[in-house]
Amino acid sequence: MSKSLLPILAVVLLLVPLPSIGLAQTPAASDVADSIAEYRRMLREGNPGELWVARGKRLYHTPRGPNGVSLDACDLGLGPGELEGAFAALPRYFEDAGRVQDLESRLVFCMTHLQGFAREPLLREAFSSGERESDLEALAAYVASRSNGYPLAVELSHPRELEMYRIGEGLFHRRSGPLDLSCATCHSREQRRIRMHGLMNIHNPAQVRDVMGSWPTYRVSQGTVRTLQHRMWDCHWQMRLPDVGYGSDATVALILFLNEQARGGEVDVPGVRR
């Protein structure tokens, strides 16, 4: 599908009427959850996120960057060029990088080391904004989609992975900032909402599996595919904290912690979310 169709498709999708959520009366939480599930099911039949997957596939296998090579030699943990199921086992420790990396920090590593792209512009433009597309969003959607049907299964066998897991767990509960918030403030109880939006409960494995298995996801409210790194940035931004570094250790540690809680959840991406 041509690029010029994207905005049109996005507009059409935004016009799909939401199942009416009456604001005049307090809706039962389960009704809201049901109608959102129904809305998602309707959208999935023509998930616009597939356009990002297609673009990511093209980008991944095309020679690009100063070195004029594709990403086919990128090792995402299962060996160079092995994409099937690779995302489902990330984050993991990479010998060549000397650190634990999630999908996106690994992609940045391959784009800089193999293709010769400069790191700073990649990080600066990692999130699409308005008319500017992001290659990383498309690449992440594509690579993650190659794990569809695989269960989330981080290895946690390397000492650095265990260390990062513990750091991630600690950071999840670490309160800071002008609102005294931690991730746990919003995500450690059942059936809680922030305004109308349901919140995942870290202690409910079914919910964590559903969430972690569905990112990258097409976000209807933003008209684009967003990645887990964006989700990490967004939460910290809402917590009134400064921009967290793209692919930074804090984000990787949190994603590792979350994916361990989501162990066994099936990857099904791109998802569709509000």
Place this chain on the structure above:
Amino acid sequence: MSRVCVAERCMGLLPALLVGVLLLALSGASGPARGQGLSALERQMEAVVRDSWGDAPGVEARRLVQDDTQLECSRVRNEPGDALRERIQKRELARISYPEGGLVLGDPVAGERYAKDGYGGRVGRLRPDDPARPRGGNCQACHVLEPRDGIGGTLGPSLAGFGIGLGTRPVAVRYVYDRIYNSHAVNPCSEMPRFGYHGFLTRQQILDIAAYLLMPDSPVNRIEPPGSEPAGTVRPLP
């Protein structure tokens, strides 16, 4: 279950982990602010935080440094024992500042605006809020505010009908003011932000919100006639 499996794997690798932790501790990763008194894991966490927000300008990065209460409540996952409760409560009570003219209920209409407005306080390069625009308290993000409020959050208790029974007595005003200014002074390791302590809301804004919550003719306390909509929980005096 997953935690157990992590622990099991951890046992096998304990020596390697310990070496790693020791190396990190020796490499001077301890923080400048509160280097002492932190566990090895906490020192690792602080090093990761400093590194992961390394690009943030100093004035923003300061938000990431934990104060005593944030650190202590994080450690106990917000469930302090009696001794810690007492210590935090005493300390946070002393951190409340009261207006010169005493606690006089403010403007309930302005209070309603602040209670519902979620604007303000966001920083960063990507999508900062305008610091010149007044901040709201965003109470509605976590609380149902009124009997007819269909969009309030449920992280905190419903405040529908909150002022019924409490009235506008000085003790009620003081309670609400303290609660919003510094919730830990009322309930140590509360999950509610300390709006006054952090200067997120002004003392006057807090008095305006108190008026919105307590005044009998406020929409918070206007219970619909029987048969229409059930009223929210009415909270008793503490």
